[in-house]
Amino acid sequence: MAESLALTTEKKCEGNLNQSGLDVDECPVVTAIDVIGGKWKVIILYNLRDNTLRFGELKKLIPHISQKTLTTQLRSLEADKLVARKVYAEVPPRVEYTATPLAEQLGPVLDALCQWGQAYRQAHQS
Amino acid sequence: MAESLALTTEKKCEGNLNQSGLDVDECPVVTAIDVIGGKWKVIILYNLRDNTLRFGELKKLIPHISQKTLTTQLRSLEADKLVARKVYAEVPPRVEYTATPLAEQLGPVLDALCQWGQAYRQAHQS
DNA sequence: CGGAATCCGTTAAGATACTG
């Protein structure tokens, strides 16, 4: 079972592969959560969608995050090659963050999340 | 502003509403992350997809989670009405967890996450 | 001045042992 788990077939995740005895670590969902499972990462990437933003702009768009955490999460995203960080040697300093093509492929995830968020609100009759 | 933000239009999330001056808290993505943003919640729900599982079965399927965390996350999911918890008054005890219809609506999110996880692996040439 | 590093307190999560 599970031939080369990478690119040949994409059926792996559709069904109940976990019940087939496979370790969950083999599942791409676990990989995805590992990378974007941080509390703020999806929101950061959502704000970075189609946008290049400075650190301060991101901070303004995500008011509830602390500077420190924003820095940490951005560094982590950078390490995973989901955001590109460009530093301008200027005064005042300027650092711009851009989503990489890999991050842009998250589009469907963001859309699905968005739709579900609405369904959730509806179900909880807000 | 934002007529009933629930079911009328679903365009809200497609574009750049954050740049429109809206607080991010208005965005359903933030709602979704609030609910399923826990480190393990998506993975739990993924394993619960189309399946009713006992506590121990879930634990086996998600080896890296601790009992305590699994309990906590399940309780949180239960409070948000994403899983139903059924206790059988037997010896030995038996507790079954089932995804609610609301959780089942996460299907597209899980699918998108799964696909992206594969793309991510591929990009990092694993 | 903007961005980030540091110190510290609080909360979430991990490991292990133990109980109904």
Place this chain on the structure above:
DNA sequence: CAGTATCTTAACGGATTCCG
């Protein structure tokens, strides 16, 4: 079996300091 109790470790928030 399905948790709870306890302790330890890692993640996040706040404030201050630093540096270009």
